[in-house]
Amino acid sequence: MTASSGLPVRVDLLTGHFDAINVQHKSTCMRDLQGVFSDDAARKALPEDFEVYHVEMLASPQQEGELHTGTTHLMPGKVADEFFMTRGHFHQRREQAEFYFGLRGEGILLLQPENAPAYTEQVFAGSVHHIPSFTAHRLVNTGHDVLSALAVWPVIAGHDYQSLQPDGFRIRVFDRDGKVSLEVAGV
Ligand code: PAN
Ligand code: ZN
Numbered sequence: 001m002t003a004s005s006g007l008p009v010r011v012d013l014l015t016g017h018f019d020a021i022n023v024q025h026k027s028t029c030m031r032d033l034q035g036v037f038s039d040d041a042a043r044k045a046l047p048e049d050f051e052v053y054h055v056e057m058l059a060s061p062q063q064e065g066e067l068h069t070g071t072t073h074l075m076p077g078k079v080a081d082e083f084f085m086t087r088g089h090f091h092q093r094r095e096q097a098e099f100y101f102g103l104r105g106e107g108i109l110l111l112q113p114e115n116a117p118a119y120t121e122q123v124f125a126g127s128v129h130h131i132p133s134f135t136a137h138r139l140v141n142t143g144h145d146v147l148s149a150l151a152v153w154p155v156i157a158g159h160d161y162q163s164l165q166p167d168g169f170r171i172r173v174f175d176r177d178g179k180v181s182l183e184v185a186g187v
Helices: 039-042
Strands: 024-029 053-056 068-074 098-104 105-113 119-123 128-131 137-142 147-154 171-175 177-185
Touching: 024 137, 068 137, 098 137, 105 128, 105 171, 137 147
Parallel strands: none
Antiparallel strands: 024 053, 053 068, 068 147, 098 128, 098 147, 105 119, 105 137, 171 177
């Protein structure tokens, strides 16, 4: 693979870090995750500038037909008993799919189709995940180390964070006495 600059790009498949010029970084901190965890008072009690996850992305041409490539690094930890997770989203263009590749750590990918029950997939080094069209997706870190996953998705997909409100994902993931517990939200 070559960057648009023509320089070679390398990805460390043990970490997902890119060795390239023009790598963009987006950080998501505790303060950005209002309303995401079931116990928002517990979230507010944690340091607001704690970085829960960050995404590093290669520069992609912003035109139809092109693809984004990015790695998400999700820290281990919990808000009360609920494992750290990404905000999660549908694609603005609902028909656009995505691939995730687990690189390190242990976690769960929550998948929430628009008109079907939510389901989950285990994420681990070497796991491969097809996120179908019309399906919201969220990573959850259930392990003790950083969870990193490489993703590839169309630049036209866009992110829709609003449509999951107010109900959110219908599965939540908790630590119950040291065991990972998948629980149906709102029950
Ligand atoms: C990923 C996500 C990344 C961060 O690159 O954007 O894991 O999650 P949120 O966007 O939900 O905060 C992806 O799915 N892109 O489409
Ligand atoms: Zn996505």
